Amino acid sequence: MSVTDALGIDASWLRESTDDLGQGLAVIAGVAFWGWLLTRWLYDWTLGRWGIGPGAGENFLSSAPFERIADALEGSVAALGPIRIPVGWLGSLADGAALAIDIAPALATGAWYTIVLTAVSIAIGFCIAVPVAVLRVYGGPFRWLALSYTELIRGTPLLAQLFVLYYGLPLAVWLNDVDVVGRGFVPEYAFWIAIIGFTINGSAYQAEYIRGALESVDEGQLTAARAVGLSKIEGIRHVVLPQTLRYAIPAWTNELVYLIKYSSLAGFITVPELYYRASRIASSTFEYTPIFTLLALVYLGLVLSATNLMTHVERRVAVPGIGQVEGRQQGTGD
Amino acid sequence: MSDNRTETTERTDRERSADSSASATETDPLLRIEDVWKSYGDEEVLRGIDLEVDRGDVEVLVGPSGSGKSTMLRCINRLTEVDSGHIYLDDLDVTAADTNPDAVRQQIGMVFQDINLFAHLTARKNVTLGLRKVRGFSKEQARQRADSELERVGLADQADSYPAQLSGGQKQRVGIARALAMDPEVMLFDEPTSALDPELSNEVLEVMQGLVAEGMTMVVVTHEMRFARGGASRITFLAEGEIVERGPPEQLFENPTHERTAQFFESIRHD
Amino acid sequence: MDSVVPVTELLTAILAEQLLFVGEETVGHYFGEDWEFVYRNREYLLWGTVITIVLTLTSILVGFLAGFPAGAIEAYGSGYSQAFVRKFGVLLRGTPILVIMIFTYFVLPIEIVLGAAEFALRSIEFLLGPTPFTVPTDVPEAFLAATIALGLRSAAYQSQIFRGALGSIDEGQMEAARSIGMSRLETIRHVMVPQALRRSVPGFQNEFTIVLKDTSIAFAIGLGELLKRSHDLFTQQTTAVLEVILFISLLYFVLTFGTNRTLDYVSNRFAIPGESS
Numbered sequence: 001m002s003v004t005d006a007l008g009i010d011a012s013w014l015r016e017s018t019d020d021l022g023q024g025l026a027v028i029a030g031v032a033f034w035g036w037l038l039t040r041w042l043y044d045w046t047l048g049r050w051g052i053g054p055g056a057g058e059n060f061l062s063s064a065p066f067e068r069i070a071d072a073l074e075g076s077v078a079a080l081g082p083i084r085i086p087v088g089w090l091g092s093l094a095d096g097a098a099l100a101i102d103i104a105p106a107l108a109t110g111a112w113y114t115i116v117l118t119a120v121s122i123a124i125g126f127c128i129a130v131p132v133a134v135l136r137v138y139g140g141p142f143r144w145l146a147l148s149y150t151e152l153i154r155g156t157p158l159l160a161q162l163f164v165l166y167y168g169l170p171l172a173v174w175l176n177d178v179d180v181v182g183r184g185f186v187p188e189y190a191f192w193i194a195i196i197g198f199t200i201n202g203s204a205y206q207a208e209y210i211r212g213a214l215e216s217v218d219e220g221q222l223t224a225a226r227a228v229g230l231s232k233i234e235g236i237r238h239v240v241l242p243q244t245l246r247y248a249i250p251a252w253t254n255e256l257v258y259l260i261k262y263s264s265l266a267g268f269i270t271v272p273e274l275y276y277r278a279s280r281i282a283s284s285t286f287e288y289t290p291i292f293t294l295l296a297l298v299y300l301g302l303v304l305s306a307t308n309l310m311t312h313v314e315r316r317v318a319v320p321g322i323g324q325v326e327g328r329q330q331g332t333g334d
Numbered sequence: 335m336s337d338n339r340t341e342t343t344e345r346t347d348r349e350r351s352a353d354s355s356a357s358a359t360e361t362d363p364l365l366r367i368e369d370v371w372k373s374y375g376d377e378e379v380l381r382g383i384d385l386e387v388d389r390g391d392v393e394v395l396v397g398p399s400g401s402g403k404s405t406m407l408r409c410i411n412r413l414t415e416v417d418s419g420h421i422y423l424d425d426l427d428v429t430a431a432d433t434n435p436d437a438v439r440q441q442i443g444m445v446f447q448d449i450n451l452f453a454h455l456t457a458r459k460n461v462t463l464g465l466r467k468v469r470g471f472s473k474e475q476a477r478q479r480a481d482s483e484l485e486r487v488g489l490a491d492q493a494d495s496y497p498a499q500l501s502g503g504q505k506q507r508v509g510i511a512r513a514l515a516m517d518p519e520v521m522l523f524d525e526p527t528s529a530l531d532p533e534l535s536n537e538v539l540e541v542m543q544g545l546v547a548e549g550m551t552m553v554v555v556t557h558e559m560r561f562a563r564g565g566a567s568r569i570t571f572l573a574e575g576e577i578v579e580r581g582p583p584e585q586l587f588e589n590p591t592h593e594r595t596a597q598f599f600e601s602i603r604h605d
Numbered sequence: 606m607d608s609v610v611p612v613t614e615l616l617t618a619i620l621a622e623q624l625l626f627v628g629e630e631t632v633g634h635y636f637g638e639d640w641e642f643v644y645r646n647r648e649y650l651l652w653g654t655v656i657t658i659v660l661t662l663t664s665i666l667v668g669f670l671a672g673f674p675a676g677a678i679e680a681y682g683s684g685y686s687q688a689f690v691r692k693f694g695v696l697l698r699g700t701p702i703l704v705i706m707i708f709t710y711f712v713l714p715i716e717i718v719l720g721a722a723e724f725a726l727r728s729i730e731f732l733l734g735p736t737p738f739t740v741p742t743d744v745p746e747a748f749l750a751a752t753i754a755l756g757l758r759s760a761a762y763q764s765q766i767f768r769g770a771l772g773s774i775d776e777g778q779m780e781a782a783r784s785i786g787m788s789r790l791e792t793i794r795h796v797m798v799p800q801a802l803r804r805s806v807p808g809f810q811n812e813f814t815i816v817l818k819d820t821s822i823a824f825a826i827g828l829g830e831l832l833k834r835s836h837d838l839f840t841q842q843t844t845a846v847l848e849v850i851l852f853i854s855l856l857y858f859v860l861t862f863g864t865n866r867t868l869d870y871v872s873n874r875f876a877i878p879g880e881s882s
Contacts, residue, residue: 151858151862152858154814154861155814155857155858155861155862156818156854156857156858156861157818157819157820157821157822157832157857158818159821159822159824159832160821160832160835160850160853160854160857161854163832163835163836163846163850164847164850164851164854167839167846167850168846168847168850168851169847257698257699261699261700261701261702262701264701264703264704265703265822267703268824268825275701275703275704279707282711288707288711288712289711289712292704292707292708292711292712295704296696296700296704296705296708299699299700299701299704300695300696300699300700303698303699303700304695304699411784413780413783413784435783436783436786436787436788437786438786439783439784439785439786440785440786442784443784443785444781444784444785446777446780446781446784448775448777449777450775450777450778450780450781451778451781452778452781452782452796452800453774453778453800453877453880454796454799454800454803454877463782463785463787463795463796464782464785464786464787467787467791467795468785468786468787468791495878495879496877496878496879496880497879498877498878498879498880499878499879509781512781512785513784513785515785516785516786
């Protein structure tokens with residue numbers, strides 16, 4: 001008792017300082033992560049294309065020294081006796097570092113695809129979701145249209161939806177007829193199909209919680225808007241929606257996180273995003289563990305960045321005392 | 335060991351109610367609070383409280399909000415731990431490190447301002463839960479005991495209702511029955527009526543008056559001056575974590591010796 | 606698992622015999638060749654559906670067994686246990702299920718998994734007495750990997766649901782229970798948990814359908830669930846792509862819809878009288 005009492009203050013101080021330390025490390029990790037991505041992208045688009053430096057998609061650093069360290073460490077393991085295990089770990093760490101340098105350019109390019117897929121889909125999806133949600137709540141006899149759209153999309157797996165679009169519909173043929181697709185900066189048709197799929201899927205989920213938020217805005221608000229002479233549409237547009245969208249931000253954050261993670265499914269229809277590139281490399285080198293660990297770290301970096309960004313946005317636009325709606329609970333909860 | 339204690343106190347309960355008026359003049363302290371200090375961070379909530387409550391007495395604690403009344407109550411059954419000082423229930427040092435708080439709490443009933451009924455259980459089950467899990471009663475024993483406690487607070491007909499189906503006053507009476515069922519030696523009331531509408535307070539106050547008549551030892555934090563005047567053996571006025579004045583109700587109401595006490599009762603009267 | 610297989614086999618047989626008595630030619634005549642193809646392979650797809658359902662149930666179960674204690678630790682735990690659960694949760698929630706599944710399939714050694722399952726079962730038996738279950742050793746590796754991936758990921762989300770539900774229950778009830786002498790553990794067990802479980806139904810509903818839909822991602826590790834089987838079929842007869850996928854989408858829809866209605870019923874059945882649920 002007295003011991004814990006005596007230590008009580010020290011322990012709490014310790015915890016605080018480790019929290020600070022953790023926060024500091026997180027910031028450093030974040031800066032390193034985005035620094036790496038931005039440098040890579042900028043280089044690949046500009047200097048790399050112009051033939052300056054190692055070239056687009058090539059390593060900045062050589063992985064050879066790490067490989068040599070790894071070889072040296074692993075070679076000496078047998079002779080070391082008691083310190084064999086930590087040295088063995090160091091060896092695999094060096095191995096991992098060498099591999100990370102090797103596949104970093106591929107991951108950075110993949111991350112670019114992942115981010116674009118997510119950002120474009122969620123933005124267009126949002127534009128579809130708002131009218132769908134409004135139709136669902138205020139649509140009168142046309143409510144069932146919005147209802148069946150959201151329920152059908154939400155009731156079937158995203159991967160099945162991607163398959164319908166990719167294999168089932170002649171979208172590929174149409175898209176291939178469009179001249180610009182697949183030329184220069186414009187990606188292949190599979191990418192566009194993925195955008196369509198994620199947009200549709202995301203719009204249904206977004207519509208659902210915008211609906212939830214719409215319904216949670218007091219009905220009297222619309223009545224009051226009508227009372228000052230606004231039309232129903234104007235009332236919805238200027239009074240109800242602005243409140244609604246604030247309510248919906250936490251759910252929207254979850255949707256963003258969801259799309260970042262599920263954009264990995266685009267790999268199944270050959271979109272060269274993060275997962276696709278990593279799994280290609282893995283199946284040719286059989287280094288599953290380090291490659292998928294690195295892949296998971298990149299996703300984690302993207303997801304945590306998105307959550308932090310959205311928390312920031314939420315604080316900026318918050319109206320004091322206004323609550324929130326639950327999304328499809330795919331946030332990280334942190 | 336704790337079972338033994340409760341058995342004996344049950345007997346003394348009966349004896350006591352027979353001649354409580356006779357023994358009231360002698361001192362028979364059941365609850366002794368000695369130099370209790372408590373602070374939250376830099377804020378000192380209790381600053382050296384000394385108080386003795388005799389068996390069968392009703393001690394009413396009054397004072398402005400933030401004076402430490404509720405904290406004092408919560409220290410008695412160790413929902414809040416004291417920083418220093420001692421609290422004794424009979425010979426048991428409640429505040430000692432090796433005293434099991436669960437055993438103490440069985441002997442000290444508590445009624446809360448926000449009632450805190452178990453929302454998923456009927457009135458009867460709210461009462462039986464402690465009997466079954468803590469006292470080890472059989473299902474049938476517990477049921478009988480619960481029904482008689484509900485009868486005691488006038489709610490025999492609501493035994494199967496869920497908290498959400500009861501009025502505030504009824505809920506608080508279930509809360510009292512729940513505490514009484516554990517055969518406590520002392521009952522603590524933490525503003526039992528302040529969350530209730532005035533017309534619902536009366537039924538709760540009546541139940542409390544009934545307990546006073548039965549000779550239950552009680553420590554009551556309340557703003558209900560009618561109860562304080564009619565039911566209290568003594569009133570203790572606290573301010574800023576210290577006891578300012580203590581005495582029988584007539585003294586504090588009519589002839590307070592401290593200016594602060596006079597001001598406080600003046601302000602209450604205007605409410 | 607051993608007993609599930611013959612029962613489901615029997616069910617499929619009965620369904621195929623009794624309900625689907627229409628001849629293949631009739632279907633072909635009215636709906637065209639591609640629907641006839643779907644119809645001809647109904648049993649194959651029905652088996653995929655069974656695997657999808659079983660995978661959903663095992664994953665939800667694993668998720669519950671791991672997620673419920675994790676949620677309680679997040680709500681009531683302290684220090685390192687809480688920090689560990691939180692960090693692990695963020696890791697699982699921040700990584701795509703596809704990546705988690707690839708991990709459990711290619712990286713996680715099967716012996717460790719079976720060992721852990723054995724250990725978990727033994728501890729349950731230690732707590733609750735002998736159980737009739739043994740650790741299945743003949744389950745396909747892909748199924749096991751998918752269960753672990755979906756189960757762990759689901760545990761990370763279920764823990765959030767339970768944590769939220771536990772947190773939403775007024776602390777006063779904890780104090781009230783402590784004030785009549787119940788221990789903290791007893792209080793959590795008899796007062797907080799029963800209420801929290803009721804309040805988690807809506808979140809659980811959401812989670813259940815997410816797991817159900819995400820079983821389709823086991824396609825990536827070649828598990829023969831519904832989507833994988835449909836893929837097998839439409840690569841066989843490429844003209845029937847749309848028909849096959851629409852058909853399985855309908856099956857998924859019926860499953861999610863049915864799940865939601867069932868859990869609605871459960872929610873109403875166990876609602877606390879007088880409280881709006």
